[in-house]
Amino acid sequence: MTSREYPERPLVGVGGVVIAENRVLLIRRGGPPLEGEWSIPGGMLEVGEALRDGVRRELQEETGLEVRVHDLIEAFDRIMPDADGKWRYHFVILDYLCEAIRGVARAGSDVVDVAWAFQEELPRFSLTPTATRVIERAFEMVRSRRGA
DSSP states (O other), X not given: OOXXXXXXXOEEEXXXXXXXXXXXXXXXXXXXXXXXXXEOSEEEOOTTOOHHHHHHHHHXXXXXXXXXXXXXXXXXXXXXXXXXXXXXXXXXXXXXXXXXXXXXXXXXXXXXXXXXXEGGGGGGGTOOHHHHHHHHHHHHHHHHHHXX
């Protein structure tokens, strides 16, 4: 298994933005990177795993929810150097719009808390600018699906 820290090549991550009843599901990360911070649920794609299968697995592991995976919201990279300027983390992340179809959200695997937030409540969760942008785009996608 390739180490997440100081990897030899970029690693592929997948995430799922679940919106239900005009609220988005957020998780508080239990490990690095972004330990203790609120974020979009997701994690690392496994070898031989299709993207959407990875999203479903990660959401089940982290939140207990079974989800239907819809459209790609955004693909981006997260590159984080250490204090010496070496590349400590390098992820290519694909976040998908998801719909909860079964289960109750709860903290699982490397998650310490879950929360449902209305769009106007996002600032109080101190999300990264990228996570905020992805979630805002997901809300727009949901509104356009509804024809609003």
